[in-house]
Amino acid sequence: MKKIFFACLVLFLTSCERLLEEVPTDRLSQENFYQSKDDLIAALNAVYSQVRGANSYGTNYPAQLNGMTDYCISRGTQIPVSEFQGLDGTNIARTDAVWRDLYQSINSANIVIQVTPNVASVSEADKNTIVAEARFLRAFNYYNLVRNYGGVPLRTAPIFEVSQTRGKRASVEEVYKLIIEDLQFAENSLPKTVSAGQAGRPTQGAAKLLLASVYLTRENWAGARDKADEVIKSGVYSLVEVKTSDDFEKLFGADLATTPEEVFYIKYARITGQGWGYPSYQHPADGPYTTGVRAHFTLPTLPLIRNWSDKDLRKDYNLYSSYTNRSGRLTTFPAAEPICFRKFRDLPANPAGNDFPVLRYAEALLIYAEAASQANGGPTAQALEALNKVHRRAYGYLSTTTSPVDFSLAGLSAASFRDLVMTERAYEFMMEASRWYDLKRLGTTKLKEVIKTARGKDVKDTHLMWPIPKQEMDNNPDLSASDQNPGY
Template sequence: MNKIFTCLFSALVFMSCSDLLEEKPKSLASENFYNTASEAKAAVNAIYGPMRSDNGLSINYPAQLEGLADYGNSRGTQTAVSLYQGLDNTNINRVAVIWDNFYQSIRNANLVISNVPKGTSTSPEEKAMFVAEAKYLRSLIYFAMVRNWGGVPLRTEENMTVADIPRASVEDVYKLILADALEAEAGLPDVPAEIGRPTKWAAKTLLSEIYLYQENWAGAQTKSKEVVESNKYSLVEVVTSEDFQKIYGPEVVNTTEEIFYFKYSRQQGFGLVSYAHRKTDKFNYYGPGGVYAQYTDSVSNPVIKNWDAKDLRKAHILYNVDIGLGPNSCLFRKYRDPAATAGAGNDYPWYRYADLLLFHAEADARANGKPTAEGLESLNKVHRRAYGFNSKAPSAVDFKLSDFSGLTAFIDKVVQERGYETMYEGKRWNDLKRLGIAKQRILETKKIVVADKHMLWPIPNSELLYNKAIKPTDQNPGY
């Protein structure tokens, strides 16, 4: 409970503790609801609820993505995901729920963007900050959607009362994503208004990744460098593998490398749901037991087999437990909370400083057409910390420019490092797709030929049935 009250992040931690902060769609739609700063803040808080709920980012969204990654497999009802056989009805329904929750959050963001500027008892500065936060979150959501579904209907403050909206092109979706992120960068504060809220540095980090997807290498280099040179963040130093709990542990409130996280607590409906653990006599990493929907193998999977045992991240994330699939099977324990009774108290790291450093390493090399000392240092900071060395000082595990024959070799190393660093954060599959190596990696690691259809999720039936501007022929290929 100490963490809950320390965070003071009402939407994500104690929405249920205050009538003011409850999601009340009728009130949110009321013309009189947005007049004061507290009312506007409550409307902003309502954006977070659907996107980080049990059916959204708390479990369904990362679980669907992690089953596709090259370092692991799914089991149980998630099996079809990692076999690339096409989603069965269960997983199609899960993807549909993610879609619905994302659009609920977008709808709430649109209400803020449309109505907060009309408030009569809110200062211009407060209005700008609330609208900037709503645009940051809308950009974040549409960025997730375009990567997983391609072009989607663009619902904004200008058409939110219109039911029938056609799929926009991927290019047009990115135009909105970029415009929102740039406005967020201009309007968000230098430091978070409360722990867990975005800042202009979170917007710059988002822009860094957006530019990587657009192959705007100079833009990605500039934005990521601005964050590095701000000296606002630093990696949490570790000496042992268990020290990584200072980053991911359920009691952690905030760290020096937190750029933007979704905040969770052990309250019912507000916790991170474990889909990676199995409670046994020997192990208890999640109080309610866990569903262990994903697993890996320390011998048959080359990503895991070739991972240096001296890398402290490996021991922190993986643990060996036979789940009926052989003695070499391993589960993931990045998010541990033995004291959890429903959801876990671990926060979800959407953007850590480690992400930003690796964005910078890649963007700097691509912008220059070769690795440079500056980009290499960003890579080395993450690599040093992984081996227990001071991230800011030269170490025995440092890479050197002479280690790389050219740009491709350097990018390959950055991709490998990011795979280890962000394992089980729901980021790997989209990274592999962006880099154009998803099919190659799955063939190498799982011996499976991946069809084109698996690059995107299906548009849900709910959208096809009730949005008359979308026809069955608008469905993604293969579904």
């Protein structure tokens, strides 16, 4: 059965009356509840609940991020996201929900981290693995927070009531310090691999690759290069080879349990209440794929779309301008919104079973390519080869063998090579909620230039960060009005 781990998670989440009845949430006697490894695993599974939910990776989070790019335009209530002038009340409510769910997940992780050492019946090795998984997830959540809100309150102990919600706004540097410490612990204590039935749980490779991403964001080029290289040299992962555009279903398809390219994915399943909501944003209500609301579209005039080679198999896989509706009639999208995205697709009768690919092997290769070049002051042969592997695969060539579409080192500077990598990342990770982060990594000036060129929009500084929720400002006595992000 597809995604056994989260099928088990469903059973846990729907049979937690015992947990809710026996564990008071207003005092630390909760610690006495955890008596076995199974109890700790159940608590660990709960950390994923908010990450997978509609307010986080389930729908809102990727929808907001994809709409803030140079190739994707939002429709409906998310139009302000794509105007780059700051968020309106409707979309602030969505980012408030992201904040709430990320912190709830952090709180669940903190419970696991706190109680696990005191469970006498569990071996020290198992304790380390459980704590490492919780610390990985805590780091993952804080990484999402710091990139969208800047410095945030650091909470490393459980909170059981609103009166305990406090904490000064930490600096960006302090948040990253905790993230790096958590990930360093995780990479030393997580298993190298997990069984197919546990797909979705983080491994050493996931901790290393997330750490490489953190280093890349912090412009620690040597650190990013080395961590990505450790993932590459581990031998655990490989690119999924393709010959046709439809072969990318072997990488993103809704029927898949896992692939050789998966490093860390948010897992979903074709089970009511456990499907992935975001694919509905990509498709129309009457189309052949996941029943949707068509919340995103693109234009053939946008530079990345206009310059995308038809020979790149990712183009046909990602984009479509017409479809046969459920009555058998050929339908084209409106002239003002002529192209939609179809990377994530499932049959309309099912909750979407696609997984969200947070970290995959192509990321390791492209982080290595960029970081190795930046650290060296220009591209190396190894950096070029890492880039070419992803590029070859995109055109249907074997990734490990030279091809007619290979880039050459001739005439490439550090800056021009980085541009190649950034373009490759845009195509490779299209609609995977990473483009906005990539543009932010290039600096505010470059980000604004890219958006202005592509969309004709002037990006307000207000749009660069999401607002700290009013509820947090009201309930946290350690925050003042001056702690709010500019413009909100």
